[in-house]
Amino acid sequence: MRLEPVANPTLGRSIGFPAAALALTVVVASLLTLLAGANPFETLGLILAGAAGSKFALLETLNRATPLIFTGLAVAVAFRAKLWNIGAEAQFYAGALVAVLLGTGALGFLPWFVLVPVMAAGAMLAGALMLLGPVVLKVRLGVDEVVTTLLLNFIMLLFISMLLEGPLKDPMGMGWPKSEPLDRAARLPRIVDGLRLHWGFGIALISAGVIWVIQACTTLGYEIRAVGQNPQAARFAGIPVGWVLIKTALLSGGLAALAGWSEVAGLKGNLTLDISPGFGYTGIIVAMLALLHPGGVVVSAIFVAGIFVGADSMSRAAEVPTYIADILLATALLFMVLAILLTRFRVVRG
């Protein structure tokens, strides 16, 4: 069996295969719920209702989508340049850490409309620096960034753990490893009073728009695509490949750090070790499902968040473990990757 490229995929191909992927995912999920002893139709219905069945459910899904939009954008921007940033998790925590350092009184004299942007900028800088090291090593010495960024995730998590057990530990925290809460002025306001959705979601949407504009309309976006598609041709044409990778890294790391900042300043109010249930890694799934398109990242982040939120609520009602959400996502991603391959290539025998 061989794969032959399809010159111009037909509309049927580009819609049919992804739709089939989605259908197959549902079939696999149904089989698994059967295995867990529940009615698959009921279970899927509960997931849907839990994700979007009420105003509360929908806003909760958007809330969960917020950090995923940021980390998804971070991964999408980097992967466009074939810069394999697997370290969005570490950059997330860098952003969260800066939010706590700046938002718990150190800059208490600033009014909120100055403090909030300063915190966001500080978080972006920290995340950018987290990715700068691995990229400089890649550009200068050819060190594989997959390894360095992945390992930095564990270093960062242990570092945060050390801080939360030591200097950053909340003296009023009853011994729990968590930071002091943020000042009121450092918090992101809620969009709807009484519900948890905060302005981090709005900023995530704006970020997606900004990235879209950068990719489509600026010389930097053009350079990033050229470097990602063919670094040899880009170098020959005079594009400074190393600089473009460094700029991409700063952008990507900054975006992932915004996720951490928005979770601390918009949702949780303080820093704990479990503030991210793997938002950095899930960002990779989000970006891949979105085919690295910033608009697609928003859609796929909401889809992925919906599955998580829906599965949580379903498991309370139907006694099916929440792990079904992880399996759903993993199968969805695998089938989608296959579907994308099949829209662009035709399988030929012989």
Place this chain on the structure above:
Amino acid sequence: MTNKREAQDTVLRLSGITKRFGALTANDAISFELKRGEVIALLGENGAGKTTLMNILFGHYTADEGRVEVFGQPLPPGAPGAALAAGVGMVHQHFTLADNMSVLDNILLGTEPLWRLGMGRGAARRKVETLARDFGLVVDPDAKIGALSVGERQRVEILKALYRDARILILDEPTAVLTPQETDALFETLRKAVAQGLSIIFISHKLHEVMSISSRVLVLRHGRLVGEVKTDETDRHRLAELMVGAEIKAVAPSEATPGEVLLRLSGVSTPAQGNRPGLNSVDLDLRAGQITGLAGVSGNGQGALADLLSGLEAPTEGEMDVAGTRVRGWSPRTAVAHGIGRIPEDRHRTGTIAEFTLTENAVLEGYMKPPFSNRGWMDWSGAERHTAEIIDKYDVRCPGPDTRIRLLSGGNMQKLILGRVFEAGPSIILANQPVRGLDIGAVTYVQEQLIAARDAGAAVLLISEDLDEVLALSDVIRVMSEGRLSPEFARGSMTPAELGVWMAGQGFEDAA
């Protein structure tokens, strides 16, 4: 009497071979016969279907229709081992030898079961030596492949096929890497082989070689067999027309009027990279209104010189002046800024980005300036206007400026690169293998454009492995060997044979 009948024996018969790749028919009902003791030439442009046909014959591909018979026996489709066993040997364009093993080991490799390796070497050595003597394939059986020249390696490949008792020899573009002298030696060997009853299929697109070695010529065009002629009943011009399917005219540059020196290298050296030699104290003047042709066997430092002028590499020793000023901070971008237009050797991997549109490819070198962008914002309408102009002026056949460039043929891709380079108004043009892999129509077009650029006052450096091309286009010729440059030879002052001596590395000051 018997001899005569034997000479007419058919050793290989292809009947109705058809092979399709999707919508493309690479081979369309091709039939021919190869007789004992005969050399037939398979002639055709790139993409005409020569390689596909040989891959089917050799069992790498399975034909959709048709059959292959060797010595009257049908070959099972898709079995490379069967072709070998039936006595078909192939010498590929790119050699398949292990560098760190001796000539004898390479020849024996794969002919004996593992547990017998090392046994019967005496007999094997005698057989190799006899073959080498009979066919004039002079090579030391104990030499390491890595230490041999390209011509010697090719002899080993031929010996390898003969050792396996090949009665039919397929040679794919065998002269592409040889000097004229080595080519003559190869032809001598092939004539001896034919005299001993072997049959040869000679694949080439070099017409004079086809004329000199073959007795029959098969011409392929767009996957179809369009002509089968006896070599002594035709001439180069008629073959070329058959190959292209249209009347062709050869380029004939007028007298050049050389001006001032636009680029000067004085004693420039660059380090070697892997197997690729660097430059060895090179002096070079490129003058306005003159084409300097660089001849040489491939892999003798042409790549290093091209990288230097492209800005990919800076001199580690010596000086480089462009238009009278010493260059500083040499990079591809500064090279373009100094007015060097660069036509790269590999248009697929270096010259263009396959997934980019024509527009995106057309502005690859100038995107950071108006009219293509303004303070970091791309101006796609300006870029598209420019691309439309190139498409129009350089006759790029394509559906439109927003087509992905990978869908274009090599010739049209090269025309877009020409447009990108020439529209920037370069004073110096580096043309590295500008017509390699193009069909004859596109070759003529590209060569005419280079001459037009020269007449408009540009200094052109033409790097080519095709000596005929260098001789036809260049006003002055330099020969490169192991990173060294020969003195300048005026047009017509050297015969191909005389240049071949330099190409083989003789005549240089520091030569032994």
